[in-house]
Amino acid sequence: MSEGKSVANSLIWAVALIIIIGIIFGALYYGGILSGKQKKEIDVEVKVPAVSNSQ
Numbered sequence: 001m002s003e004g005k006s007v008a009n010s011l012i013w014a015v016a017l018i019i020i021i022g023i024i025f026g027a028l029y030y031g032g033i034l035s036g037k038q039k040k041e042i043d044v045e046v047k048v049p050a051v052s053n054s055q
Helices: 002-031
Strands: none
Touching: none
């Protein structure tokens, strides 16, 4: 009977390990580390309007 419990215990740990690895892989993929997406840089130029002293 203890052999059946050992197999069931090993199966539970194997499934848990697969789920944990899947979560880590998914987080890395959607985080951009594994997806290969290049980050785009946007050049933004801000100009302050000129002040006119017409009184």
